Amino acid sequence: MVHKRKSEESARAGGRRHVEASWPGKKSEEQLDRYLLESPQPDVTHTDVWRVLRIQSEFVSGFGTLSSTGPAVAVFGSARTDPDSPYYKQAYRVGELLAKAGVTTITGGGPGTMEAANMGSADAEGISIGLGIELPFETGLNAWVNKGINFRYFFVRKTMFVKYSQGFIVLPGGFGTLDELFEALTLVQTQKITSFPIVLLGTEYWGGLVQWLKDTVARERCISETDLDLFTVTDDPDEAVQIVLNAGRAASRRPSMDRS
Numbered sequence: 001m002v003h004k005r006k007s008e009e010s011a012r013a014g015g016r017r018h019v020e021a022s023w024p025g026k027k028s029e030e031q032l033d034r035y036l037l038e039s040p041q042p043d044v045t046h047t048d049v050w051r052v053l054r055i056q057s058e059f060v061s062g063f064g065t066l067s068s069t070g071p072a073v074a075v076f077g078s079a080r081t082d083p084d085s086p087y088y089k090q091a092y093r094v095g096e097l098l099a100k101a102g103v104t105t106i107t108g109g110g111p112g113t114m115e116a117a118n119m120g121s122a123d124a125e126g127i128s129i130g131l132g133i134e135l136p137f138e139t140g141l142n143a144w145v146n147k148g149i150n151f152r153y154f155f156v157r158k159t160m161f162v163k164y165s166q167g168f169i170v171l172p173g174g175f176g177t178l179d180e181l182f183e184a185l186t187l188v189q190t191q192k193i194t195s196f197p198i199v200l201l202g203t204e205y206w207g208g209l210v211q212w213l214k215d216t217v218a219r220e221r222c223i224s225e226t227d228l229d230l231f232t233v234t235d236d237p238d239e240a241v242q243i244v245l246n247a248g249r250a251a252s253r254r255p256s257m258d259r260s
């Protein structure tokens with residue numbers, strides 16, 4: 001069982017959380033952000049141009065805050081995972097193991113799986129980063145993040161996950177988790193990033209998707225058979241962490257791993 005109260009107190013009392021950048025965002029601003037992703041409309045097109053500066057500043061702020069990040073692994077999974085769920089406990093264990101190995105845990109900074117991984121890391125005295133996202137329904141960073149940033153743009157935030165982590169461990173999740181998983185798979189498949197381990201934790205949960213990738217996606221030649229080797233599936237958090245750490249060590253012996 002995880003020690004939620006103890007760790008909440010230690011995270012809060014120690015004042016270790018450091019939220020670097022946050023944009024509270026008025027409603028009208030949020031609406032304009034939504035327009036950015038919609039088809040061009042005459043009355044807001046000119047604001048898109050100015051919005052680029054806002055996007056740019058989010059990149060600058062993210063790079064600035066995270067540039068000192070040491071070895072790190074990103075942990076993903078459902079925002080809705082209940083503390084009683086076995087997935088929650090697994091995420092906690094992943095964070096704990098990473099911290100014990102001297103590796104930073106990076107999550108989306110939200111509830112559920114993210115909270116569990118951040119808690120496991122914080123309880124083991126690790127560096128526990130949360131890359132939060134501004135949402136119409138505000139959830140805020142969880143209490144176990146000791147270094148946090150709030151992003152407005154998902155695509156800026158996703159760049160940070162890839163740039164500052166050595167691999168992804170992905171627990172059961174919904175659209176958000178699948179988005180993060182498939183972004184990484186696409187980047188590795190297209191060799192935009194190399195030596196990037198991706199581990200799926202939960203054979204039962206991921207089994208159907210993996211089978212579909214094999215039986216339909218690969219068979220229809222929408223991916224190649226070798227693309228199925230770009231990820232590993234396990235039920236063991238220790239093995240998941242080991243796979244990512246071993247791959248990281250192997251990569252660090254190679255001359256270049258530039259993800260800029």
Ligand SMILES: C/C(=C\CNc1ncnc2c1ncn2[C@@H]1O[C@H](COP(=O)(O)O)[C@@H](O)[C@H]1O)CO
Pocket residue numbers: 075076077078079080107108109110111114131132133135139172173174175176177178180
């Ligand atoms: C839905 C709820 C809260 C949402 N809060 C989030 N905070 C931070 N990051 C989030 C949040 N929701 C999704 N994410 C990102 O996507 C992944 C989880 O998405 P899923 O659809 O739940 O699988 C996660 O890894 C985050 O990076 C309150 O229930």
